[in-house]
Amino acid sequence: MSRSPSLPERPHLDLDPDMSDAERLSALRQHVERMIEVNRELDQRLQSADDRHAELVEEVEQMKARNEALKTASYYIATVEELTDDGVIIKQHGNNQEVLTEFAPTIDRDAIEPGDRVAINDSFAVQTILDDETDARAQAMEVVESPTVTYDDIGGIDEQVREVREAVEQPLENPEMFEKVGIDPPSGVLLYGPPGTGKTMLAKAVANETNASFIKMAGSELVQKFIGEGARLVRDLFKLAAEREPVVIFIDEIDAVASKRTDSKTSGDAEVQRTMMQLLSEMDGFDDRGEIRIIAATNRFDMLDEAILRPGRFDRLIEVPKPAVEGRRRILDIHTRDMNVADDVDLDALAEELDDYSGADIASLTTEAGMFAIRDERTEVTEADFEAAHEKLANVEESGTGPISGFTDYQY
Ligand SMILES: Nc1ncnc2c1ncn2[C@@H]1O[C@H](COP(=O)(O)OP(=O)(O)OP(=O)(O)O)[C@@H](O)[C@H]1O
Structure with missing residues (x-):
């Protein structure tokens, strides 16, 4: 002082x-x-x-x-349309309502321009200017310039890998083949099956193989985290993709924005509908798709609105199930290839035992086994470590949290 x-x-x-x-x-x-x-x-x-x-x-x-x-408990998001002598005109996201309102005393009016995103309170007064850091576009999308996952990292779903390559890789690498044969390549690929079976890995591996960028957006976040902005974010997603060709767009948990219509007329549902309509219109208006491929994934195939499965939209459906015993063996190989595994470990027998395990469950098992070794101050992972890990994960399952990845009895 x-x-x-x-x-x-x-x-x-x-x-x-x-x-x-x-x-x-x-x-x-x-x-x-x-x-x-x-x-x-x-x-x-x-x-x-x-x-x-x-x-x-x-x-x-x-x-x-x-x-x-x-x-103040929560704010709504709006975009500034115009600054007038009487106040500021904003358009609220979600319901598109236009309101003439005021700024809170803490806001510097000169710092605001039309087009800025702002947070407004219950009485519509502008409370905060949202800067780039809180920009939903950056938060809602995971952009990976060049993913490192390869097909060799994915085990037990060789047929699915082949189908995805055919539907995604071929049109990116050999578009003239489709022209010569006179068919349109599949528009979008929908991967469906239980969680943790390698759907995201598969999309990343295709992007890697085709030297494409990978842009991921999670359907659940669109409707839960970025309320009121789903449609805008979908539009942004396709815009961003167009700027970054070649690119693989991956929409995870697509059921969150494309589930069957319900009778309920709550605004939440209307919002979900709007987001889905935007997605459909982006896909429909995407005739000359160039070097952009779209892959979506869901654990809830039964919930999907048929509108998204029509030709020209997600018209190649590929089921990605939990691996059978040979698949489990291959996934064990993949996840133990950098591990110091003792000679007494019988991976064949272990693969037999891991009935109902997904790829993600097997990845957790190997990590757990390694943790047991570390806890014992050993650098070699033994049969006993794998058994202890198996038992631990089985207890997690029994305690009601479901098999490790939380998948119980979804209809897919
Ligand atoms: N087939 C597989 N081969 C090898 N590892 C796998 C396989 N499936 C899953 N994994 C392991 O589980 C992790 C999670 O897998 P991934 O995110 O691809 O699953 P997902 O099917 O997309 O799951 P979700 O439906 O929950 O999004 C991977 O990073 C990998 O370690």
């Missing part, structure tokens, strides 16, 4: 008894003048202290207002 300068010295009146009256009068006059001077100086000081006080009071008021704004 800065120290205030010291106060002016109090004038001292020194009257000598030997002074004449005239001298005395002059000394008194000088003294009065100095007193007036000091008084003026003190007045000035008081004035600036008052000014500072007023400034601080205003700062406190602003902080209080900010605090109130922060305490």
Whole structure:
């Protein structure tokens, strides 16, 4: 804190008894003048202290207002359309309602431009300007320039790998073949099956193999996390893809935005519908798809709205099931290839035992086995470690959380 300068010295009146009256009068006059001077100086000081006080009071008021704004439970998202003398016109996301409203006192009006995204409270007053860091587009999409997953990393689903390659890789690498034969390549590929079976890996591996970028968007996040912005984000997704060709778009949990229509008329459903309609229109308007391929995945095939399965949309359906015993053996190989596994470990027998395990479950099992070795301060993973891991994961299953990846009895 800065120290205030010291106060002016109090004038001292020194009257000598030997002074004449005239001298005395002059000394008194000088003294009065100095007193007036000091008084003026003190007045000035008081004035600036008052000014500072007023400034601080205003700062406190602003902080209080900010605090109130922060305490308000939740905000809605809107886009600024126009700044007028009467206030600001915003359009609320989700219901597209246009509102003429005001800024909270904490907002610097000059810092706002039409097109900015803002957070508004229940009374529509603009509370915060959303900057790039809170930009939903960046948060909602995972963009991987060049994924590193290869087909060799995926076990037990060779037939599915072949089908995906045919539907996605061929049109990207050999578009003229389709032209010569006179058929349109499949529009979108839908991978369906239980969680943790390698659907995401498969999409990443295709992107890797074709030197394409990979853009992932999760359907559940579109409707749960970015409420009111689903349709806009879908539009952005395709725009971003067009900027980055060649690209593989991967829409995970597509059931969240493309489930069968329900009778309920809640706004949540309307929002989901709007997001799905946007997705369909993007796919339909995508005749000359160039070097963009679309793969979607779901664990809930039974929930899907048939509209998304029509020709020209997701018209290549590929089931990705849990692996059979040979597949499990191959996945065990993949996940133990960098592990220091003891000679006593019988991976064939283990593969037999892991009935109903998904690829993700097998990956967890191998990690768990490694953890048992580390806990024992060993660098070699033994048969006993695998058994202990198997038992531990079986207990997780029994305790009701489902087999490790949480998959119980979905209809897919
Ligand atoms: N077929 C497989 N081969 C090898 N590893 C696999 C396989 N399937 C799953 N895994 C392992 O499980 C992890 C998760 O798999 P992935 O995300 O591809 O599953 P998913 O089918 O997309 O699951 P979800 O439906 O839950 O999104 C992978 O990173 C990998 O370690």
